[in-house]
Amino acid sequence: MAKEMLKGNVAIAEAAVRAGLQAYFGYPITPQTELLEHLSKRMVELGRVFLQAESEVAAINMVYGAACTGVRVMTSSSSPGISLMQEGLSYIAGSDIPTVLIDVMRGGPGLGNILPSQGDYFQVTRSAGHGDYHPIVLAPASVQEAIDFTVLAFDLAEYYRHIVIVAADGQIGQMMEPAELPEMRPVNEKRPEWALTGAIDRDPNIITSIYLEGHEMEAYNLKVQAKLKEVKKSEARWVEHWTEDMDLLVVGYGTAGRIAYSAVEEARERGMKVGLLRPQTLWPFPEKRLSELTDEIEAVLVVEMNAGQMLEDVRLAVSGQIPVGFYGRMGGVVPMPDEILDAIDTHYKRLAIRLRDKERV
């Protein structure tokens, strides 16, 4: 398929359709509304299910219901709506049901604004509802990645019977750039054996997240943890640039990672030995790779569009071995390449002084 000019939100919606989406339930919220609008047209055109729910609370529970029947189903929202979906997400996670969720993140807290942000990092990687689990979280840095990750999200969700969140910041949702959509995949009409379809010639299937006995609930949790361990081992994704020979590593994802790329490129041109690690999965975080790289570098600079959320994962991976700096903008402010370059410059100079002092000792 040829490349075409596509807006992020529309591209995600169309990618989901082509990945065989059978049902969508959602509630309008900027900056993701075009996604819902596109599906309101396309899903109906294709004879598939589209429903505008009365709230995000209802939307995620409709998704839960539909997902229990084993179809490909998804919802989308932006930060305040994701907050409302937390309850439903926890129930979905507690019953091993595959579900895809798109979060086009905006500035917060509170009603905040409709500008791009990465303020949901904690909300999607850590606290997506009560209980012990992490959803799989994919963070696209371009419209093309948004498309690819949406398709991937369905495959991962079904493979692991787990929640997969595509966490795109508002910039990715709103911008237009050339990208290539996948071929239309046929809808999978076959339902998995655990699905609720009516107990015809078999025992009833039951989907629940309640285990009253402590040891049963713990046994379930252990099963979830084993699954997540497998996810951690196999699904961490990231891209690297200029990491073969560097003193300072910049870590950033999504739009912040993309802007950091320009800044790092410029820093390289100015002779600084800087590299970039751009996580594509926020959970699992590419901690193993980062800790390997830690042995080869002198410092890390984290760049985010929040107050420093992934920063905590970077610190865990680096484990206190080298200094970790941070540059972030909040409230929907997108950093300019120059600002990041200045931050790189500052950290690089600090590093040079430290290295010189080390040599003197």
Place this chain on the structure above:
Amino acid sequence: MSTTVCVPNMEVVYERPIALADVHTHYCPGCTHGTAHRLLAEALDELHMQDRAILVASVGCSVFSYKYFNVDSCEAAHGRAPAMATGIKRVNPDNIVVTYQGDGDLASIGIAEAIHAATRGDNITIVFINNAIYGMTGGQMAPTSLPGQRTNSSPLGRDVRSAGYPMRVSELLSQLDGTAYIVRRSLHDAKNVRKAKKALLTALKVQEAGLGFSMVEMLSSCPTNWGMNPQEALQWVEDSMLPYYPIGDYKVIDAVRELM
């Protein structure tokens, strides 16, 4: 454990419905949740829906109802059963989708989901158990608790000046155009139990015919949290609940009458 004891030359007059699982329930003695379960199972049997039904259990004393029916089931979050049912029914229109909800679940935390499923005319059936109290959490005030009713969170009796008035859910939902069949029945005596069963049969037929949203509200007893013996509790349904919650057909669209 076997369902029927076969004695030669004797007619079987009472059997466990196929749709009712052969297990002990956890309901208190004298609780009419059990009666409602039996009625729903009988109705599913009579309409040959056991292998097509999908039950959405809710949060309340009936939280384990998914164990008590021989049908595909799931367990919704508190109040969200109608949304879950909508999700199921939209992708599986050929299944018979039933939610089973208490009054705290439906009329309080889940009223938005219930109203919107009703107004959309979602082709689902709600079995609504109104016992005027939060049973599972130990007897707190429900949106349906009567004025002056003493509960563990209204120890001096429900004071309508502060707690507001009880909600008549059937009347409320019947105002919505998407609804096809909304009735209130009671489980306090044999005659009314039979009528409740008939209403369930109609509601399920409404869904099968694709006529829209159906709900059967059943006035139900909670002897444990009302602090009464089972007999007193049934009497309380009759004496105290019935006047506030009249039995009646609140919405029966013409197409439904043809099914009855």
